[in-house]
Amino acid sequence: xxxxxxxxxxxxxxxxxxxxxxxxxxxxxxxxxxxxxxxxxxxxxxxxxxxxxxxxxxxxxxxxxxxxxxxxxxxxxxxxxxxxxxxxxxxxxxxxxxxxxxxxxxxxxxxxxxxxxxxxxxxxxxxxxxxxxxxxxxxxxxxxxxxxxxxxxxxxxxxxxxxxxxxxxxxxxxxxxxxxxxxxxxxxxxxxxxxxxxxxxxxxxxxxxxxxxxxxxxxxxxxxxxxxxxxxxxxxxxxxxxxxxxxxxxxxxxxx
Ligand SMILES: Nc1nc2c(ncn2[C@@H]2O[C@H](COP(=O)(O)OP(=O)(O)OP(=O)(O)O)[C@@H](O)[C@H]2O)c(=O)[nH]1
Numbered sequence: 001x002x003x004x005x006x007x008x009x010x011x012x013x014x015x016x017x018x019x020x021x022x023x024x025x026x027x028x029x030x031x032x033x034x035x036x037x038x039x040x041x042x043x044x045x046x047x048x049x050x051x052x053x054x055x056x057x058x059x060x061x062x063x064x065x066x067x068x069x070x071x072x073x074x075x076x077x078x079x080x081x082x083x084x085x086x087x088x089x090x091x092x093x094x095x096x097x098x099x100x101x102x103x104x105x106x107x108x109x110x111x112x113x114x115x116x117x118x119x120x121x122x123x124x125x126x127x128x129x130x131x132x133x134x135x136x137x138x139x140x141x142x143x144x145x146x147x148x149x150x151x152x153x154x155x156x157x158x159x160x161x162x163x164x165x166x167x168x169x170x171x172x173x174x175x176x177x178x179x180x181x182x183x184x185x186x187x188x189x190x191x192x193x194x195x196x197x198x199x200x201x202x203x204x205x206x207x208x209x210x211x212x213x214x215x216x217x218x219x220x221x222x223x224x225x226x227x228x229x230x231x232x233x234x235x236x237x238x239x240x241x242x243x244x245x246x247x248x249x250x251x252x253x254x255x256x
Pocket of ligand 1: 068069071072074076077088089090091092093094120178204205206207208
């Protein structure tokens with residue numbers, strides 16, 4: 001898959017509809033990637049994932065998926081990152097999957113992020129599983145005011161293990177960090193779970209914008225360093241990077 005032809009090649013499902021909306025899968029495969037060269041030794045998903053890191057229109061093109069229970073704030077995180085907006089008020093659940101793109105600059109490298117927003121509702125799971133395999137990075141969200149969404153993270157990680165590639169970059173995000181009084185999951189609980197699964201972690205808020213840019217830039221940075229090969233890989237660790245960056249933002253301003 002390449003960034004710009006995502007709409008043509010990929011099964012496209014409408015974006016937000018009311019909860020009672022039906023799945024509307026509109027298969028459009030003009031440039032279908034379904035035909036697999038039988039002489040290829042590596043499987044086609046792995047090949048496409050590797051190829052899609054290189055893209056003519058940008059230096060690197062990566063596919064990022066947003067995952068997590070319904071209502072944790074996946075669409076809001078995407079809207080905040082992409083358009084700087086916060087959708088408050090009526091909650092309209094995503095139907096199936098939808099994607100948006102944004103280019104970020106990482107150390108003079110143009111990285112195009114193709115960000116897939118998935119439906120958190122159980123009934124769409126089989127649709128979204130199909131998208132895991134060629135993802136380079138997964139942002140897995142829970143809602144800090146909703147303990148069940150946190151408890152379900154282990155199940156999500158199990159699905160990721162089953163459907164995604166082994167080397168996928170995973171970042172755990174505790175969203176709605178702005179909701180102080182309604183908090184049901186402590187930051188330390190999120191940190192502990194992330195350590196247990198060796199994934200990067202931070203708390204975010206689509207409402208205030210806290211750490212939203214950082215989450216996307218951190219995975220872009222990790223994949224950029226990976227693409228540059230082992231030499232640079234040794235110098236960059238996404239978990240350490242995120243820890244440093246979030247600590248910096250918590251530091252009180254220096255006084256003279
Ligand atoms: N206070 C606060 N509310 C948020 C935040 N992020 C999302 N919300 C609210 O949470 C509700 C659900 O947000 P969505 O982004 O639609 O949730 P989703 O994860 O995309 O849900 P599905 O599409 O069903 O999977 C909306 O009412 C948002 O306004 C946040 O950071 N802080």
